[in-house]
Amino acid sequence: MSDSSPLPPVRLHPEAELARDALATPLLSRAARLARWAGPDTRIDAGGGLVEEQLPAAAELLGLSGDDAAAFASEAWRVAVDTGLVEIVDSEDEDEGTVAAGPDLALLTQGSPHEVLAVWQEALETVLADASVPDLDDLEGALDETGEIDFSRLEWDPEAEADFLDGVLGNLYLLTVSEDGPGDGPVPLPALAASMIVPSDMGEPTNDVLEQVSDAMMRLDDQFRLLEPVGLVEYQPVDEALMAEPDDAVAEPAARADDTDVSRYGMVRLTPLGLYGLRARLLEAGLTAPAVGDLVDKGADVLLDGTATFPPTAAQAETEQWLARREPLAAARELLAAARGADAGAPLRRLRCQQALSLVGTEAEPALREVLDDPELGGLARVWLSEHGAPDVPAPSEAMIFWLTIDTIAAQLAAEGNSEELRALVQGLAAQHGGFFAAAWRVDHPATADVLEAMGRLHPDKRIAKEARKAAFKARSQQGG
Known part of the structure; x- marks a missing residue:
């Protein structure tokens, strides 16, 4: 994605609704439960993680069972620490320490929706960082003589891996908010992987490119499985039965997928909470990521300029919200005044003004009659008055x-x-x-x-x-x- 071109505006759910969604996510709710459970007797290691002996009790508290119970409990604890739900108390013991409830734990029950979402955003950052790390099984043989990870042996570039995931999520955001995209519908994993790898000017992908797409799909499959519990996405994983099929069945998913089997290769969609979270990250990165409703308290000049690049449906939604806060006649006068000008952007402002006025009722008629003799606005005023059945509309001159x-x-x-x-x-x-x-x-x-x-x-x-x-x-x- 370009860092200079504005993205299409996103329609966000109300913050109160999003905050409820955040509190209900499996990962944040587990982290909160562990934070309330933790106390002076809770032991942690030098890195702030629960000591191994405490993981079974944490898993039992969370109702987790099975081989991955301890890992899920450990992840929830790490989120509790990273988000400030748990505070590490200094200890003289370098190997172990103790904890107490963190300052942000109360925000989950007493804070504003915006404060709750800020805690959730911290949890999301923790999970995104984890998602860019390879499986621990892959670290075997990658340690140097001092016990540190030698990234050259691992053939893993942490910055490149994080950038790749950011790019995928950026493309998923763009697909979701674009009016010609899937909207609330899921995106096939092969298409998402291909969007990062297949050049836009490439006709038939080569075998090498298809193999790269397949590798990327497998990485994304693991990553989206991690990102679903924090509420960023809803994800239907790659069908594990595919792993048992011939190699070419997996190696060329983009080529083989069709309407009947594409879902077997994974389907992902951003949740309303995920849209909120990714937009916040895009804004933090310096991109222009507007949301419908951003302009409701601005003047008509800002509305007309701001919606100039919006797709039609988003422009109408933004304008409807703007008009809902204003008295029709005053709004019409303000729109007409803002539409004047001889600069390069003026024609598009007048078009957006005309579209906005089409949403205003006959109460606005006096404002349109006031500009009948205006050389820049007289034409659109006559169009509006005629369309609304107003009497005595003067005919326009040929010049007009x-x-x-x-x-x-x-x-x-x-x-x-x-x-x-x-x-x-x-x-x-x-x-x-x-x-x-x-x-x-x-x-x-x-x-x-x-x-x-x-x-x-x-x-x-x-x-x-x-x-x-x-x-x-x-x-x-x-x-x-």
Whole structure:
């Protein structure tokens, strides 16, 4: 993901709801139970972990059984320590110490939703750090003469591994918040692994690339199993039966997966809590990661500029929330005032203004009538009044019609680029108005030349495209550019 391009806005659940979700996650709830259980008799080792003799009692308290019970109890304890639910008391014994309830334990029952989520976020960071560490079984033979891990023997780069997981989670976030993505639906693990490895310009993946995707899937399978108990994701693991099938069945999951068997290769989706957590991490990393509702207390100028890059559905949701806090007539006047301007962003502001006003009822009519003679707003005011069945709407002049047409195309170019919808609009204009280009180049609008050049690029008829380019040249000459 680019660190400069803003991400699509995410729709977050209310913090109170997310805080309840956080408290209900298996890992944080276990950590809290251990923190309340811990006391002066609880013994820890030099690293702050529970001594081995205490793990069975901790596992029993948590209702854990089986071969992994001690490991799960140890993980929950480590989260309790890392999040401040447990505080380590200094001890003269270098090998063992004691603990007490930490300052953050009370936040889980008495803190605000935001404070609860801050504790959960610390738990998430602990689990993410653990997820980037290879299995302890893989450490055998990787210790040097002093007993320290020799990463060169392990062929493991901790920074690269953490960056890879961050990249995967970033892509999962982007897929989730994009309007053309799966939304609340799960993402196939092969697609997620391929998004990090297969170059975007590669046609048919090579065997080497497919093998890398397969290796990445196995790593991600382990990592998502770790991340599910903290509530970041809901995960359907890779079908273990696949491990018993021929090697090529696993080595080429992206190629073999189809609608009937893709789920066997793992399916993952971010939870509402996971969306909240990843957005917080993206913001911390300096990325622009907006959320719907961020602009509700801002002025109309900030709303129109802020939603300029939003996809249509998100822009409407943000605008609806903004309007809900304001009286319709005052909101309409504020929107119209913010839509004025001759800068490059003004056409798109006016388009967003027009879209916002479409959500306002007839109470806004006086505001629209006030701008009927405004050269920049008179056209959209007439459109709004006509669509709302207002009486006595003055007909627009030909100059106003052409100005509004240029302004609208300039806004569409800024919002969508050379889209198919815009291509159809250009063709329709040229077909309906035989002398369009002969008149359009005279329009006194800052974007006239740019719009005519774009029409020349977009129109499939070479003769008409040439007319558009000639008109653009005339417009630029008229503007002295």
